[in-house]
Amino acid sequence: MFSDKHKTAGVAYPQGFTAAGVRAGIKKNGNLDVALIYTEREAAVAGVFTQNLVAAAPVHLSKIVVGTGTAHAIVANAGCANACTGEQGVHDAEQMAQVAADALGCRQDDVIVASTGLIGSYLPMDKMTAGIKDAAQKLSRDGSVNAGNAIVTTDTYSKACATEVTIGGKEVRFGAIAKGSGMIRPDMATMLCFITTDADIDQKLLQEALSDATEVSFNMITVDGDESTNDSVVVLANGAAGNKKIVAKDADYEKFSETLKTICVEMAKRIAADGEGATKFITVNVTGAKSFEDAKRVGMSVANSPLVKTAFFGQDANPGRTICAVGYSGVEIVPAKVVIKFGGLTVYEKGLVTQFDADAMKKVLAEHDIIVDIELGLGEAQATVFTCDLSFQYIKINADYTT
């Protein structure tokens, strides 16, 4: 669905959007660190933000912008999260928006603000101001790659995608950039995802579509069970595609929201696959649950288990740890009804760890992508959780982060 030529176009693939990423000197390593996304045409805006009670200053500010219903720009930085920074932090986030607004000729409350990086440090506002002005000069249809690189922290690559779909006879485009990669779990994570679309859609429906998409995408991934202070998913819809405005839950809305969901799931999977230190991408499919919530809870229990994750890192078939994590999930499972498969090979059923073909299992565990199927045998509901393994590199990255 996501062709590579569109991927580089990213958030500037939809009509009317431009983007830029510049070096402002906020990241210690001198990499790109300030991103700007812009639409001259006013866009409907929707957002989903961290549930962490210690939310960062930019999150509070961006919620206000979403509350106005419209926006023209997103300004973001990596290298400093502007979290736990009190009134100074709020002032700095407002200043980021104001500088962008001045450079772009819009109002402060037209600008979504996002920051990611170290918690508890103040933004270097002189560098930030210069960086935002520089980015505003460099906005272009080719700027998405730089914007994507400017928001990454410990990610090993920038996540981007773009696609189009026909809605009401018009080509409607979507683009997205995102970053992970520690502190990833529901509800939301050290995760930023910016989505643009030239669809014309009512703001309330846009918010509903985004919230629904988040439930089955970003809220279904976990890297380490930590939930960050800064997570934000924001979508801008500027209407440049010229489709008949979507104002009801009709076929056009379905098509729009399905596409948005596909993009969110795709970006969520890439974030999980690029979890800090990850060597494996693990999909946990839970079926036969009494409810989606139960299925998700079982999936998360398995996906968050350090013992399960280290076993996959070691390419070690240890189904006991998986059924163990199912057992303590808090869901009323019946062990004898549970069937667990790794890569299609049954490893647990009828209350027993089963004998499996060791050579076939070796092949399954040697793959980068591993599928864990857990059938609970209790109902019809299902959920899919995405995660990665837990490696030496995770420890290394996180033992040395501030220093």
Next chain:
Amino acid sequence: MFSDKHKTAGVAYPQGFTAAGVRAGIKKNGNLDVALIYTEREAAVAGVFTQNLVAAAPVHLSKIVVGTGTAHAIVANAGCANACTGEQGVHDAEQMAQVAADALGCRQDDVIVASTGLIGSYLPMDKMTAGIKDAAQKLSRDGSVNAGNAIVTTDTYSKACATEVTIGGKEVRFGAIAKGSGMIRPDMATMLCFITTDADIDQKLLQEALSDATEVSFNMITVDGDESTNDSVVVLANGAAGNKKIVAKDADYEKFSETLKTICVEMAKRIAADGEGATKFITVNVTGAKSFEDAKRVGMSVANSPLVKTAFFGQDANPGRTICAVGYSGVEIVPAKVVIKFGGLTVYEKGLVTQFDADAMKKVLAEHDIIVDIELGLGEAQATVFTCDLSFQYIKINADYTT
């Protein structure tokens, strides 16, 4: 309180108890792997077991023994957990009890059974039978050290303690052995703790005292958030001390239960300190909560955060991760009221990560024992959670466990 000469006496320190630990060939490394604890005089028995719905066969059996109210022996092995082993596993656990009962001259339902090690493998019953018979021959007042060593898995040392207290004018003795050290978290873990006492106490009061002690000890530790299928804490009280039998919640009961609690907390702390790959012992004191449950939830959220744990491993002052974990704990905290200290140095207050003396912090983080104080400013309740850091060694141990 726990003198070293008593520590080696361990579970055989109380009058009337003997113990042994032997090599039966169940552990691949050839170490001691079958433990036996015995009291000829019938003992009141109490137990607390894993809440994991996938509980191991020996757990089911031992619950039945506790249900009878009395016991004469505990037989335990390491190297194989006898979990997820179905009917064969139940039969094997019963057989362990029967072999011990035959060797000791008691009934099968007088014998508590416990296993720890790999999930999903069957016990080698020929080796087990020979080992139990051998252990029965070797029972002695000096056998606790061997018994303690026979139940460890990835523990770096065996945990033991012993003490005495005067109850109703009589010296009453207590002894304990325990093992950790992965899959450690509430409610209970890959954790075995066997406590003996020569106190004379009503079985129902014994159970109540043990349950209360477990709440503030074993249920307050976490190594990796995983909860095992085999956790068991069992206490045998054989009455050999000759104290007036404790049958009501009087001063004698208070003294008994306080001592039991002290032992349980001491053993729990040692298990947390010896968590897999641990280089730090971390005490998380949460005060000013509205309830014990809230305080515990905040403490566990911090203690289970891989980002907090890796930061302490790296001796990296990263208070942002701690307040972040407080924020997503699910407890309704007020960030501006929270005060966080590492080793007595304030690192977060009034919504801000504070400036702290870097040299003083370096000293705090270089210590093996680190105290994290979290004041919530919302009430009077408090809780203390014990944990360790997350190191390369944890990954190494758990990536290679079965192979």
